[in-house]
Amino acid sequence: MSVTDTDMYDRSEVSMFGPSMHAIPMPGIRRMINMAAGKEDVIHLSIGQPDFPTPEHIIEAHIDALRAGQTGYTMDAGLPELLTALRDYYAERYKVDRLTEENFLITTGATEAMYLALSATAAPGRQFICTDPTFLLYAPLIRMNGGEVKLIPTRAEHGHQIDPQEVIDAMGMRTFAIVLNSPSNPTGTVYPRETVEAIVQEAAYRGIYVFADEVYDHLILDHMEFPSVISCTSDLDHVMSISSFSKTFSMAGLRIGWIISSQGAIRKLRRYHMFTTTVANTPAQWAGVAALRGDRSCVDTMVSEYRRRRDRVVELVNDAPWLQGYVPQGAFYIFPSLPRGTDGSKLALQLLDETGVCVIPGDAFGEECSNYIRISYSNSMDQIEEAFERMIPWLKKQKLGKDYK
Ligand SMILES: Cc1ncc(COP(=O)(O)O)c(C=O)c1O
DSSP: OOOHHHHHHHHHHHHHSSSGGGOOOOOHHHHHHHHHHTSSOOEOOOOSSOSOOOHHHHHHHHHHHHHOOSSSSSTTOHHHHHHHHHHHHHHHHOOOOOOGGGGEEEOOOOHHHHHHHHHHHOOOOEEEEEESSOOOHHHHHHHHTTTTEEEEEGGGGGTTTHHHHHHHHOOOTTTTEEEEEOOOTTTTTOOOOOHHHHHHHHHHTTTEEEEEEEETOOOOOOOOOOOOGGGGGGGTHHHHHHEEEETTTTGGGOOOEEEOEEEEEHHHHHHHHTTTSOOOOOOHHHHHHHHHEEEEHHHHHHHHHHHHHHHHHHHHHHHTTOOOOOOOTTEEEOOOOTTTTTOHHHHHHHHHHHOEEEEGGEEEEEESSSEEEEEOSSSOHHHHHHHHHHHHHHTTTTOOOOTTT
16 A cells, blocks of 8 residues: 555654644634635624724833833733733722732733633543533643533523523532633623522532633623622632633734632642743733723723624524524624524535625534534624625525535
8 A cells, every 4th residue: 555645644743743632623713714715705704803903092002012122021920010900900890809919810812811721720530511612712622631521502592591500410520610601702692690600609619610711701782790700709719710801902913811810829820821921922911001091981982883783683693594593792793503403514615605704613612503603793884784685695595404405
């Protein structure tokens, strides 16, 4: 048998990388974006970052920091001015005055924060409960480190809410932690205070940790209070809250995030952070200080526009044949279902090919959501209207379900 170039490549790949790399799938989002890159006249309802420009005073602060020579390393936990600004901000926003600077660690985006939290704790014999669908980072990070993932499915017909009792019933002897993401990517669902409190309190009682990804905590589209896990517990011994500037202030490329937890946990994670990225980007941390200390009305302006788009997208999804929608209350996503048995990946590819509209197939976010698609409305209202003008007639011509070809 001859050895082809492909065989050689595959073999060298297997021997080069350790087995943990098998836990990292080819992200479904990247696949779609790559497919769309080769096409003309594509409308993206696929984007996972804000489409607004970064507010000017934040850009100015970033540039000023560079000019002022702020180009060295900061302290390992982060820039002291940013740690204090974050402490003040959480005290103001969540009415929690027990946090000190020692409860924070500044990271390279929420991605590094999640990486540290999950890979420092996941281990064989430890089970992590996540929802299905969920943000694509968590399960691979847990599995890469030998941890086990237990999934709790959510459904469009229930607005992708979780029943806290179902989560509590899923907690067992091996459960080590629960990963919550509210507002959620990909569903836009915001869990109400009763849900978060019930889960956090039962978890603390059983010695189970809660890792909360709250990167969309400001993108709350209805007049409701956002119940951060930080405001649902009297101590931080069993919780880690993770967030960043990426979505709230439209500064995803500046890569600044943070973890809030007990001082003991932060001390341990600081050591790991030193061995991962050393410190977060220094001038970008100064941009973060400006974001928190400066005029924050820019956030309200962005949230109002997301709300306007959300209202329209909900109407358009309701008008579209085959799609089962709901009203997402946060972030900038909706995750409608297609008739049971429909292959969402096939649909997304065909939709892109035949209409130029790019959405993300549900299976990028979980194991039981192949008949879902994620629609992002981080795009202008005109583009959203045009995308649905293409999608709705196309969907009318399809025959979805298990016979969908
Ligand atoms: C739920 C969720 N968590 C974390 C991240 C990563 O955020 P950051 O840019 O701060 O790394 C994203 C980005 O899309 C996200 O949607």
